[in-house]
Amino acid sequence: MYTETTHDAAHGEHHDHGPAKGLMRWVTTTNHKDIGTLYLWLAFIMLLYGGSMAMIIRLELFQPGLQWVEPHFFNQMTTMHGLVMVFGAIMPAFVGLANWLVPIMIGAPDMALPRMNNWSFWILPFAFTMLASTTFMEGGAPAFGWTFYAPLSTTFAPDTTDFFIFAVHLMGISSVMGAINIIATILNMRAPGMTLMKMPLFVWTWLITAYLLIAVMPVLAGAVTMMLTDRHFGTSFFDAAGGGDPVMFQHIFWFFGHPEVYIMILPAFGIISAIIPTFARKPLFGYSSMVYATASIAILSFMVWAHHMFTTGMPVAGELYFMYATILISVPTGVKVFNWVTTMWKGSMTFETPMLWALGFIVMFTIGGFSGLMLGVAPVDTQYHDTYFVVAHFHYVLVTGALYSIIAAFYYWVPKWTGHMYDEKLGKIHFWWSTIAVNVLFFPQHFVGLAGMPRRIPDYSLQFAEFNMISSIGGFAFGLAQVFFLYIVIKTIKGGEKASAQVWEGATGLEFEHLPSPPPYHSFTEAPPVK
Amino acid sequence: MIFNKLSRRFLVIVTGLASMFSMSAAHAEYALNMTESVTPIGQQLYGLHMLVLWICVVIGVVVFGAMAWSIIYHRKSKGAVAANFHESTTVEIVWTVVPLLILIGIAIPATGTLLDLEDAKTDADITLQVTGIQWKWKYTYVDEDVSFISSLAQSSRDVVSDPTGNENYLLEVDEPVVLPINKKIRFLFHSSDVIHAWWVPELAVKQDSVPGFINDSWATIEKPGIYRGQCAELCGKDHGFMPIVVNAVTEAEYEQWLVSKKEEAAAAAASAEQEWSMKDLLARGETVYQANCSACHGPTGAGIPGAFPAMTGSPVVLGDPAGHIDVVVNGKAGTAMAAFKGQLNDVDIAAVVTYERNALGNSVGDMVQPSAIKNAR
Numbered sequence: 001m002y003t004e005t006t007h008d009a010a011h012g013e014h015h016d017h018g019p020a021k022g023l024m025r026w027v028t029t030t031n032h033k034d035i036g037t038l039y040l041w042l043a044f045i046m047l048l049y050g051g052s053m054a055m056i057i058r059l060e061l062f063q064p065g066l067q068w069v070e071p072h073f074f075n076q077m078t079t080m081h082g083l084v085m086v087f088g089a090i091m092p093a094f095v096g097l098a099n100w101l102v103p104i105m106i107g108a109p110d111m112a113l114p115r116m117n118n119w120s121f122w123i124l125p126f127a128f129t130m131l132a133s134t135t136f137m138e139g140g141a142p143a144f145g146w147t148f149y150a151p152l153s154t155t156f157a158p159d160t161t162d163f164f165i166f167a168v169h170l171m172g173i174s175s176v177m178g179a180i181n182i183i184a185t186i187l188n189m190r191a192p193g194m195t196l197m198k199m200p201l202f203v204w205t206w207l208i209t210a211y212l213l214i215a216v217m218p219v220l221a222g223a224v225t226m227m228l229t230d231r232h233f234g235t236s237f238f239d240a241a242g243g244g245d246p247v248m249f250q251h252i253f254w255f256f257g258h259p260e261v262y263i264m265i266l267p268a269f270g271i272i273s274a275i276i277p278t279f280a281r282k283p284l285f286g287y288s289s290m291v292y293a294t295a296s297i298a299i300l301s302f303m304v305w306a307h308h309m310f311t312t313g314m315p316v317a318g319e320l321y322f323m324y325a326t327i328l329i330s331v332p333t334g335v336k337v338f339n340w341v342t343t344m345w346k347g348s349m350t351f352e353t354p355m356l357w358a359l360g361f362i363v364m365f366t367i368g369g370f371s372g373l374m375l376g377v378a379p380v381d382t383q384y385h386d387t388y389f390v391v392a393h394f395h396y397v398l399v400t401g402a403l404y405s406i407i408a409a410f411y412y413w414v415p416k417w418t419g420h421m422y423d424e425k426l427g428k429i430h431f432w433w434s435t436i437a438v439n440v441l442f443f444p445q446h447f448v449g450l451a452g453m454p455r456r457i458p459d460y461s462l463q464f465a466e467f468n469m470i471s472s473i474g475g476f477a478f479g480l481a482q483v484f485f486l487y488i489v490i491k492t493i494k495g496g497e498k499a500s501a502q503v504w505e506g507a508t509g510l511e512f513e514h515l516p517s518p519p520p521y522h523s524f525t526e527a528p529p530v531k
Numbered sequence: 532m533i534f535n536k537l538s539r540r541f542l543v544i545v546t547g548l549a550s551m552f553s554m555s556a557a558h559a560e561y562a563l564n565m566t567e568s569v570t571p572i573g574q575q576l577y578g579l580h581m582l583v584l585w586i587c588v589v590i591g592v593v594v595f596g597a598m599a600w601s602i603i604y605h606r607k608s609k610g611a612v613a614a615n616f617h618e619s620t621t622v623e624i625v626w627t628v629v630p631l632l633i634l635i636g637i638a639i640p641a642t643g644t645l646l647d648l649e650d651a652k653t654d655a656d657i658t659l660q661v662t663g664i665q666w667k668w669k670y671t672y673v674d675e676d677v678s679f680i681s682s683l684a685q686s687s688r689d690v691v692s693d694p695t696g697n698e699n700y701l702l703e704v705d706e707p708v709v710l711p712i713n714k715k716i717r718f719l720f721h722s723s724d725v726i727h728a729w730w731v732p733e734l735a736v737k738q739d740s741v742p743g744f745i746n747d748s749w750a751t752i753e754k755p756g757i758y759r760g761q762c763a764e765l766c767g768k769d770h771g772f773m774p775i776v777v778n779a780v781t782e783a784e785y786e787q788w789l790v791s792k793k794e795e796a797a798a799a800a801a802s803a804e805q806e807w808s809m810k811d812l813l814a815r816g817e818t819v820y821q822a823n824c825s826a827c828h829g830p831t832g833a834g835i836p837g838a839f840p841a842m843t844g845s846p847v848v849l850g851d852p853a854g855h856i857d858v859v860v861n862g863k864a865g866t867a868m869a870a871f872k873g874q875l876n877d878v879d880i881a882a883v884v885t886y887e888r889n890a891l892g893n894s895v896g897d898m899v900q901p902s903a904i905k906n907a908r
Contacts (some may be wrong), residue, residue: 064701065691066554071837075770138836139835143767155866158838238608285616287617309761311737313747316646320647322643330625330634334626344601346614347605347614349601349606349607351602362598367591371587373583374583379575380641382738398582451732454763455767459701460771462695
C-alpha cells in the first residue's frame with residue numbers, strides 16, 4: 001500500500017502516462033511494446049537488405065556465364081545474405097514478437113529487465129552496421145559462407161574478417177541478454193493463476209528457445225574467438241600445420257548451428273499453434289503433447305549436429321549415431337503437424353489472411369521436413385550434401401517456415417498492436433503472390449540439386465540453365481511481393497478499420513480478452529484474472 | 532557507355548527468356564531426379580533415395596489429404612459447427628509409434644548401405660590420391676609414380692561471358708583422370724590449402740578433402756565413359772571453377788595410358804636439364820601464369836586489393852630473384868599463397884618466375900633457369 005501511494009504521488013493523476021515525444025522515445029525506451037516495435041522494424045529492414053543481396057544472387061544465376069558480378073563478390077553476397085537473414089531478419093523478428101507478446105500474454109506489466117531490454121536491442125544496429133561496412137572495405141565483406149568454415153575463414157580470409165568476428169560477438173551478447181530477459185519474465189511475472197501448463201504455446205516455445213540461445217550463443221562466441229586467436233595470436237585451433245583440426249571448427253560451429261535452426265523455428269510453432277485454433281474455432285488439439293514435443297525437439301537438437309558433416313570423414317559409428325538421432329527428430333515434429341491438422345478437423349474454419357499464412361506454413365514447412373528426413377539418411381546425404389537440394393530444403397523451412405510464421409503473426413496481432421485492421425484484400429493478394437512465387441523460386445532447386453548442381457557457385461554448366469532461370473523469375477517475384485508487404489505494413493499503421501478488443505471471433509488469451517486494441521502504453525499494471 | 536552495357540545485358544535476358552522453352556526442348560535438360568550411378572554402391576544409394584522419397588510422398592498424401600478435407604468440408608461458410616474435442620492420449624501414442632516404426636524401416640537398409648559405402652579399404656585394386664588445391668585437383672597414382680594436375684579447360688575459361696554452345700561448359704578439364712573399369716578404386720583425399728570436396732555424381736563419390744587429414748572413399752565403375760563432377764565445398768573465389776572429369780576405360784587402355792604418362796614425365800625431366808631461352812621461358816610462363824596464378828593475382832597482374840596482392844610493381848617480384856623463387860616454391864605461411872613445389876615442375880616454376888619479372892607491367896630484365904629452381908627446392 002505504501003509504495004502504491006508514493007507512486008501515485010510522484011505521477012500526480014496521470015497514472016497511465018504515454019510515451020515521451022520525439023526520437024529520444026525510441027533511444028531511451030524501456031517499454032516492451034516500443035522495443036518490440038524497434039526489433040520488428042530492424043528485422044524488416046534487414047529482410048529487405050538480405051533480400052536485395054538474394055536478388056543479386058538470382059540475377060547472376062539467371063543464365064549460365066558471368067554477366068553481372070565477379071565470383072569474389074558473388075561469394076560475399078551469398079555469405080552476407082545468409083548472415084543478415086539469420087541474425088538480422090529471422091532472429092530479431094522473433095525477439096520483437098516475444099517483446100510485444102510475452103508480457104500481454106502472461107498478464108505482466110512489462111519485461112522483467114527493461115533497461116537490459118533497451119540495451120540488447122540497441123547493440124544490434126551497431127553490429128549490423130559494422131558487418132555491412134565491410135562491403136565497402138578493401139578485401140570486401142566475408143566471402144566464406146555464413147558457416148565460415150576454417151581455414152577459409154582464418155588463414156585464407158581478408159583482414160575485414162575481424163569486423164565480422166566482432167559483429168558476431170555483439171549479436172551473441174544481444175541474443176543472450178534478450179534470452180535472459182525472456183526467461184526472467186516468463187518465470188517470474190506471470191499473473192496469479194497462470195500456471196506453466198496454462199501458458200499460451202507461443203510463451204512455451206519462447207521459454208524453451210531462450211534456453212537454447214543461452215546454451216549455444218556462447219559456443220558461437222567461442223568459435224569466433226578461436227578464429228580471432230588463430231588469425232592474430234599464433235594459436236592453431238583450426239590449423240592442421242600447427243596440430244589443430246579444421247574439422248573441429250565444423251563440430252563447434254554446428255554444435256551452435258543446429259540448435260540455432262530450432263531457435264528459428266520453435267517460436268514459429270508457437271505462432272501457428274495460436275492462429276490455427278482461432279480460425280478453426282476449436283481449441284488446440286493435444287496442448288500438453290505440443291509442449292512435450294517442443295521440449296523433445298529442443299533436447300534432440302543438441303545431439304544431432306554432425307549430420308551437417310557426413311562427408312567430412314567421420315568414423316562410421318559416428319555417422320550411424322548421428323543418422324539415427326537425426327531422423328528421430330521427425331517424430332516430435334510429426335506430432336506437431338498431426339496436432340495442427342487434427343485441430344482443423346471438424347472445426348468451423350474461415351480463411352482470413354493470418355490463417356492463409358499459417359496453412360501455407362504447415363504445408364510448405366512439412367515439405368521442408370520431408371527433404372530434411374531425406375537429408376538425415378547418412379549414406380544418401382553424401383549425394384545431397386552441399387547441393388541445391390540442401391538450399392531448397394533450408395529455404396523451405398526458413399522462408400516458408402520461419403518467415404511465413406512471422407508474417408502470419410504480423411497479420412494476426414497487428415490489429416491488436418495498432419488498433420487498425422489491415423486491408424484484407426491486400427493481405428490475401430500478398431499471400432497468394434508470395435506463395436506462388438516462393439514455390440517457383442525454391443521447388444526447382446530440388447531438381448537441380450539432385451541433378452548435380454553444387455551450392456554457392458556463381459556460374460553453372462548448361463544443363464542447369466532452364467531451372468535456374470525459372471528459379472530466378474520466382475525470386476524476383478517473391479522479392480517484389482515483400483516490397484508490397486512494406487506498403488501494407490505502413491498503410492495499416494497509418495490507419496484502417498477500427499479493430500475490436502477481441503479482433504478475431506475465435507481469438508482467446510489475455511491479450512484479446514482483457515486489453516483494448518491498441519493496448520495502453522502500460523498494460524496490466526494490475527494482474528488480470530486467469531481462468 | 533554504361534547504358535550500352537546495361538541495355539546489352541537486358542537484351543541478353545530477353546533473348547534468354549524467349550529461348551527458355553525452345554532451348555529446353557532441344558536439350559531436354561529438365562532433369563528432375565538424382566543422377567543414376569554407374570557403380571554398384573551408387574545404385575544402392577539411388578534405391579535408398581527412392582525408398583525415402585516414396586515414404587515421404589505417401590505420408591504427404593495422407594497429411595495434406597486430411598488437411599484438404601478439413602479445408603473443404605469443415606469451413607464456416609458451409610455451415611460447419613466446431614466440435615470441441617482437444618485431446619486423446621491414444622491418438623497421440625499412435626502417431627508417435629507409427630512414425631517410429633517407419634523410421635526403423637528406413638534405418639535398417641540405410642545402415643547396411645552406409646557400412647558398404649564406408650568400406651573403402653577391403654580388396655581395393657588401385658589407390659588414387661586426390662589433392663584439392665585452390666582451384667584445381669592433383670591426382671597421384673600411388674603405386675605407379677604417375678602424378679599430374681587437372682584444372683578447368685581453357686575452352687571454358689574463354690567463354691565465361693557467353694557459354695552457350697559449349698556443351699561441357701565448366702565441366703571440362705585440361706587433363707582428365709583416367710581409371711579402369713571393373714576395378715575397386717580407393718580414393719584418398721586430402722588438401723593443400725582449404726577444405727574442398729571431390730564429387731562425381733555418377734560415381735556416387737563425394738568426400739571432403741581436408742588439409743592435414745586423409746579421407747577415403749571408393750568406386751567400382753561398371754561402364755566405360757566420361758563422368759563429370761565439381762568441387763562441392765565452398766573453397767574460395769573460384770570454387771565454381773574446379774571441375775572433375777573421370778575417363779573410365781578398359782584395363783588395357785588404362786595400362787597403355789600409364790605408359791604414355793611415364794614417358795611424358797621422363798621427357799619433362801630431361802627438358803629441365805637444358806638452358807632455356809628468354810623467349811621460350813616467357814611463352815611457357817604465360818601459360819603457367821594464366822592457369823595457376825591469374826585466379827588470385829589477376830590475368831593482368833592487378834590482384835584484388837585487400838585480398839590478393841598485385842604482381843605489377845610487387846616488391847617481391849622486383850627484388851632479388853632468390854626471394855621471388857622462394858615465395859613461389861615454398862609459399863607464404865599464414866596466407867593464401869600456396870607452395871608450388873608440389874604442383875609445378877622446375878621448368879614451369881622457372882618460366883613463371885621469369886614471366887612475372889618481365890611481363891605484367893614489370894621489366895626486371897633477368898631470367899631464371901630450371902637449374903636454379905632445382906637448387907632452391
